[in-house]
Amino acid sequence: MEVFTTTQGIEPLTAALMDLGISGCSIQDAADFEAFLEGKQGRWDYIDENLMSLRNQESSVTFYLADNAQGREQMAQAKEALARLKALDTEKVWGRLELSTTPVREEDWANNWKNYWSPDRIGEQLVVCPTWESWEESPGDVVLRLDPGMAFGSGAHHSTRMCLELLQEEIKGGERVLDLGCGSGILSVAALLLGASSARGTDIEEVAVQVARENAVLNGVGDLAQYSVGNLAQGITGTFDIVFANIVADIILRLVPDLPRLLNPGGVVITSGIIDARSPEVEEALAAAGFTLSQKKEQGGWVALLARPA
Numbered sequence: 001m002e003v004f005t006t007t008q009g010i011e012p013l014t015a016a017l018m019d020l021g022i023s024g025c026s027i028q029d030a031a032d033f034e035a036f037l038e039g040k041q042g043r044w045d046y047i048d049e050n051l052m053s054l055r056n057q058e059s060s061v062t063f064y065l066a067d068n069a070q071g072r073e074q075m076a077q078a079k080e081a082l083a084r085l086k087a088l089d090t091e092k093v094w095g096r097l098e099l100s101t102t103p104v105r106e107e108d109w110a111n112n113w114k115n116y117w118s119p120d121r122i123g124e125q126l127v128v129c130p131t132w133e134s135w136e137e138s139p140g141d142v143v144l145r146l147d148p149g150m151a152f153g154s155g156a157h158h159s160t161r162m163c164l165e166l167l168q169e170e171i172k173g174g175e176r177v178l179d180l181g182c183g184s185g186i187l188s189v190a191a192l193l194l195g196a197s198s199a200r201g202t203d204i205e206e207v208a209v210q211v212a213r214e215n216a217v218l219n220g221v222g223d224l225a226q227y228s229v230g231n232l233a234q235g236i237t238g239t240f241d242i243v244f245a246n247i248v249a250d251i252i253l254r255l256v257p258d259l260p261r262l263l264n265p266g267g268v269v270i271t272s273g274i275i276d277a278r279s280p281e282v283e284e285a286l287a288a289a290g291f292t293l294s295q296k297k298e299q300g301g302w303v304a305l306l307a308r309p310a
Helices: 007-019 031-038 049-056 069-088 106-116 158-170 186-193 206-218 249-262 276-288
Strands: 002-004 026-028 060-062 098-100 120-122 126-130 142-146 176-180 198-203 225-229 240-246 263-275 291-299 302-309
Touching: 007 060, 007 069, 007 263, 069 098, 120 158, 126 158, 126 186, 142 186, 142 206, 158 186, 158 240, 158 263, 158 291, 158 302, 176 186, 186 198, 186 206, 186 225, 186 240, 198 206, 206 225, 240 249, 249 263, 249 276, 263 276, 276 291, 276 302
Parallel strands: 126 142, 176 198, 176 240, 198 225, 240 263
Antiparallel strands: 002 060, 002 098, 026 060, 120 126, 263 302, 291 302
């Protein structure tokens, strides 16, 4: 699915999609070419064809939906969101906000983006390395080998990156971890590699659960991790030292009342996937549920919160 917009419209559009649980968007921004030109002086011999093509291209945001009941529901929600954005855009600066659909084979969706993802150091210890790349380790490196497949969570998005940074500051060893909306399993697998003793993860997408299991095995922690299909905290028993909810604001707000029963004394909850405009709502909900905000990180218009029981 491709939505045509403008440079100014990219942020509100991607925020609206994330609020619907549609993540992993690809952005083509015509302003990137002008930014490139501003940083250049004199002449140069080569410009990447993909960058050059932006010169006369309309800005757009591309995302993928499965051809099933859930995907069709998300499509309807996306169309409603576009209608709301058009109504809000009284000065007509966000472009035409029109949706174009193109069928894509599942294997192409899962694999084509791999050309654009390389090993990435996050924080002081952690290196997230795609399974198809190599990494020369330095002393102290904790290398997480990952193939997200069709599940969200490569570490490239600000929301996941901030969660991984907060995790490295909090984990001491021996923690029980719960990852709600686990996606690729990146957060729970990282926690285990950094010293957690066990991890539990849930996701409403069966493909995400399968990918998370595979990534846990790939990193040698499959026996310490348990993943299952589930809706947030429904059916989760026991208590944990770290609870992740890297989802979207609306879903986190629904989850907050369950958090007190899930945390051990002294435990922490790390929430992200929150656009900055929605952060006050989540902070207020956490406070009302008896939590104290310990840390707030912001990157690229996204927010991650670390809270503790008061």
